[in-house]
Each structure stands twice: as structure tokens, then as C-alpha cells.
Amino acid sequence: MEQDLQARPLGLYIHIPWCLSHCGYCNFFTQAYSRKASDDYFRLLISEKNASLERGLRQLCTVYFGGGTPSLLSAQQISELLSGLPLAPDAEITLEVNPIQITDRFADELHRTPVNRLSLGIQSMRDEELDYLQRKHRAANLPAKVKLLQEAGFHNISGDYIYGLPHSNAESLKMALQPLLDLPLQHISCYLLEIAEDSALAKDIPLLPSDEDLAEQYYLMRRLVSEAGFEQYEVSNFARSGYASRHNLLYWQGDDCLAWGASACGYYEGYRYCHPADMAGYAQRLECGDLFAVQDPQAAAIPDYIMMRMRLTQGLSLAEFQSRFSQDFRAGRQAKLDRLLQLGLIIDDGQSISLAEAALFISNAVIGELI
Ligand code: SF4
DSSP states (O other), rough: OOOOGGGSOEEEEEEOOSSSSSOOOOOOOOOEEOOHHHHHHHHHHHHHHHHHHHOOOOEEEEEEEEESSSSGSSSHHHHHHHTOOEEEEEEEEEEEGGGGGOHHHHHHHHHHHSOOOEEEEOOOOOOOHHHHOOOOOOOGHHHHHHHHHHHTTOOEEEEEEEOOOOTHHHHHHOOOOOHTTOOSSEEEEEOOOOOOOOOOGGGGGGGSSOOHHHEEEEHHHHHHHHHTOOOOOOOOOESOOOOOOOOHHHHHHEEEEEESSSSSSEEEEEEEEEESSSHHHHHHHHHHTTTTSSSSGGGGGHHHHHHHHBBTOOOOOOHHHHHHHHTTTTTTHHHHHHHHHTTOEEEEEESSEEGGGGGGGHHHHHHHOOO
């Protein structure tokens, strides 16, 4: 049984499924935006908020508006969702923003809400790659847009970058990434493009770079981002000092995070739960009042914890694992640990186990050995 469930930090994820158009590679739960559907959904979120408050909420350290495109919410809707919540005085409140929406007015109105961290879906600083990803913004406009956000008062801004597109190589990666590193950002998330076999881009799967080429791109990306002054703290995430995403750290450290909205998944007091990924099912769930239905059994807690925790560059603390699960992490795993150590894929300093540099690109396979 996990220990100290009530004492853990708590975050809140709010899923906003609307998008202005659908990007071919995306497999999140999204819907075409319409004012009416968005307003109906907003009312469902307010019911979930009220139900959470009635049930009792401990202090929230972070709130994260993800999607979809949460920047399609009005500033007033954002404030209404946040008002009355037990936010910690220094709570980190993040909103994912589609760069195409950034204007003077957008930035000023948003800054009047409690949102204090922005995550921009930049994805690339090459227009041909943005076109491929079906993103509507233009690379040349990004510096001015980030400046508008800064002038409005936002000083904790993250940018997403996607690498590994069809026909990409080390040279194209430099062209797409270097101008992004010149933007005044505090945090960068770098993701490998994954094309699902049932997605609109599936025909391009044969055009993707080989695993060796992708590994070369990953390690080049990692070097360029580090040279620009960002410290890697997770397999895909880099931050300037003091700007690691506190919300995402909750997931990777196995802390609690509530989730509101259709398709949103939370982890609360030892249980993982997911809301239905359709509007009718979500509305029905709220009507029944069973916010934590479809809980995974407690048995999933240890594999989930290992999978998330090992993604952090600081790795998995053996003492913390013992105190959390009343188990020795090495028990039943020592032979595997020895083998991974011999292969140069993990670091074992006696206090913690972490991924070695050579394992970062194949992290899922290496961590999978320890589950
Ligand atoms: S804007 Fe983001 S969430 Fe929406 S379809 Fe594109 S990638 Fe997916």
C-alpha cells in the first residue's frame, strides 16, 4: 500500500478538446470548435468543478489547461473555472496556446487571469514543416508573438518542438530548432513525431527517418538545447534554472493530479481514473456523480511509478521507493539491473537508479526491463 497519500502535492488538469482544425498526426481527443458546443462543454466543466469542491479539495499546487486548444477559452471562462479553487499562493497555472491566436488583446486579457505560465505549440521554425504538421502559424511571426506575451507580463513561457518528420535529417533539424532556441523561452519540450497507423498521415510512415537517424537527431537536439542554456530534467524536457514544469513533475514523481473534462485521466490517492472520451459519456459520468469511476487497481501503481519516475534525469530514489511502497526496489530486479549496468544503459549510484545518456532515446524499452 502506498504511504502518505494525503500529504502529496496535488495538481489539476483541465482538458479543452476544441481545435480550429485537426492536425493529421494528432491522436488526442479533439473536436471541431463551435461556440455553442464549447459553451455547453464549459458548463459541464463548471459542474465538475462544483462536484469537486463539494467533495472537498486540498490545496492545488498546479493547474494545467491542456487540449485540444485551451486558448480558445475566453479569459472570463478561464477565470471562472479557477475562481473559488484552493490555489496555493505560488500555484503554477499553465495554459497551452496556439500561436496563431496571439495578439495584443489576447495577451492583455489573458494576463488579467491567474494564468502565469504559457506553453506554445510552436512545433518547428520551418514553414514547410509547419505546413506538413498542418499548423497555421508562420515561423517568421513567432518572435513578435513571444514579445507580445512578454510585454503583457508573461515571463514563464515554454515552447513545444517536434522532430523526426519524414525526410528530416540533422541539417533540417538545425534549421527548424536553432531559431526556436533564439526565442526568449524558459522551457522547451521536444517530442518525436509519432504517426498512428490509422491517422491521416499514415501513408508517410515509410518516409520517416530510420531509428539510427532518429537517434542522431535526438542527441543533436539534446546538445543544441543544452548549449542554449537549458538543463535537461526529463527525457523530452529542458528548462532554464528554476523553470522546470511543476505540473508535469507531479506526473513524473507519481504525485496526485485530478483531471476534469472528457478523456482526461487523473491519479488521485493511489488510483488512476479516466473520463470517457466522448461528450455524451462525460456528461453522463457527471450526472451519475461518480467522478472517479473506472479506477485502475492499486496493482498498477508500482509499474506506473517506475515508468514515470525513471524518465527524470534524477532517476528513481531507492529510499523513496522503499518508503512509498514498503518494498526494496532491487528485490527481484538485481539481475536485470546488473545487466543494464553492464550494457551502460543505467547509472546506479547506490542511492538512485537513472538512465544513462545512451538509454535516453530508447528509454521506454530500458525502463520496460525494470517493470
Ligand atoms: S492543435 Fe494540437 S490538439 Fe489540436 S489537432 Fe492540432 S496537435 Fe492536436
